[in-house]
Amino acid sequence: MSTVFIAFQINEDTRPIIEAILADNPHAVLDEQPAMVKINAEDTLVIKRESIEELIGRKFDLQELQVNLITISGHLDEDDDTFTLSWKN
Amino acid sequence: MDMKATKKKLGLKEKYAHMTRGLDWETTYQPKEKVFPQATFEGIKVHDWDKWEDPFRLTMDSYWKYQAEKERKLYAVLDAFAQNNGHLGITDARYLSAIKLFLTGISPLEYVAHRGFAAAGRNFPGVGPRVACLMQSIDEVRHAQTQIHALSNYNKFYEGFHAGASHQIERLWYLSVPKSFFDDAFSAGPFEWMIAIGFSFEYVLTNLLFVPFMSGAAYNGDMATVTFGFSAQSDEARHMTLGLECIKFMLEQDPDNLPIVQKWIDKWAWRGIRVLSLVSTMLDYMLPKRVMSWKEAWEIYFEQNGGALFNDLAKYGIKVPECIAQCTIDKEHQSHQLWLTLCTHSHAMGLHTWLPNAEEMDWLSAKYPNTFDKYYRPRFDQLRELADKGERFYANTLPMLCQVCQIPMLFTEPDDPTKICYRESEFQGEKYHTCSDGCKHIFDDEPEKYIQAWLPVHQVYMGNCWPEGTDPTAEGFNPLAKYLEWCHIDLARDGGDYEGSSDQANFAAWRGAATQNT
Amino acid sequence: MAVTALYDYQYPAADTQDKFHGNQLLYVGWDDHFMFAAPLAFVLPPSSKFSELVENTLTFAFGRHPEWAKIDFSKVVWLKSGQPFVPEMDKTLAEQGLRHKDVLRLQTPGLNGNGTYF
């Protein structure tokens, strides 16, 4: 088992994103640090466009994540609906 | 009722395919090898460049859109910082030593990274990596510019910010460490550059630099640095992905690539770790308000994260670099050994150092229970004793440097932290000295490269480091003063101990003025 | 191993002795004394006597340490490139085979900053 992670700046844009990630990934662990959060998860972490859209009430393009992204670990696979980090192949 | 046909937007994958493929052309009047002369000499075999895919699937149009948004956010904060005396919000002006080290040692590297990725993009025959390298090249020049711009706000008030990129990176003895690292990478071929910078530096090590650094800036009230740092860092996930993609691509293209890639990983892991040892002093000594120790950062970002990465790469036959055993030992010692060195040489530096106070030493004891009290506290105590007598100790003779990493030979033997580690090699009848098995190994593998190293100590002794027109035979010639003048350092203001510095006095006076009416 | 390059990769060494105006480089480290964080680099004429090295050059560099004055030079151990080396005080660097960029380690048993290695 290996850990993947993603870290975001803390701001108004990322609050609902973080909320959506934690809801969609019950195995994820939130690590709060000054001005940033890091979300750690065993093996896989999935970010879903729909879950974020539900919370913010507008269309969301997953590439918008890049504006507030700090770092990731794991292989990335991104399409229109999901942004997935994993060590599985 | 009219039915309007809605034009369906392209999906991300289709859009990426359209905008990163078929963009180039077949050559007609020159053979392809002449157009891409650097594509094969390193021995990396590529059969199908189209197998390269950027997992972010970022295309140029989206790139501009998101980068513009990042810039707008950044400059809004920088304006607010300047308009509201943001420089008075930091915990203590000691903190600025970390920022000076960043501006003089790291920002110029951003610029070299910009040039290096532009060159890599030019030299790869595949369109996928060309687009990704182009984006990274533009990112890197943005990083250099925004860092210099953001920190120019400190230059209005504090010493030591005035000549980093213009003069000091090429001249100052401790800045030759990061400079030589990038020179080494840039003078290699495009594939080695990608392993050196794209993979080892960006993927394996960058988290150790930026994440604790930015958290540290946030903890210490430095809004300007947090903002440019996060803005730069938001590009970093893409750079890391490019580095990882590159290594997977090389390994999947041909089994013959494995030993070449492994050799580069081994070399660049060690080169990068030596450069980052400067960051260890920042976390353990320079931040007035500490975030985490270097050892903790190393364990989270290197041992755990790097461990997961190397587990994953094992399926290609990649092994964990051998130097990791040394790193596990060094993590307990290196920040202390380095800070002791900086403290006894800051009369020849462009930033201030200081001896840790009692409370800071207790923090270090707690974070380093195996080593701090046993080896390092007594040394700081004795330096403190001298300083209290008005005899603050600075070395009066130049140190011996490692031929490869260019750091003074301050590191100790793997099995004995009380003995300096000496390693030497001979090449074409000339002796060369290195600080460690890692650096010796790198030297012995490519001696022709490292015998050319511009070692500041030797250059000073050759007489190459004075301002034009200096006469070293003149009476009262002071080589240190002339060297510092050549480095654009005003010793009375820029270097030495923080205690008694103009930064200390000014910060206290201005902060006082900000909270009182007289 | 040679550098993998696109062309014949040959460049001169940057620090050969001819560039030091008749002098040579010599490195000296004093074991167990981390007041001096790293071994030191000196530039000296090959014709300087070992006694001058000790009495002038090294005393200038290391003399601020209170233990320097306590050293009994008849009992110290010198290493050259890690191997035992017995210097002759009246001979010059050149006469006793000390070459450009040689490294000496001075060991002073019993003196180690009272166990603090400072």
Ligand SMILES: [Fe+2]
């Ligand atoms: Fe950068």
Ligand SMILES: [Fe+2]
């Ligand atoms: Fe080294």
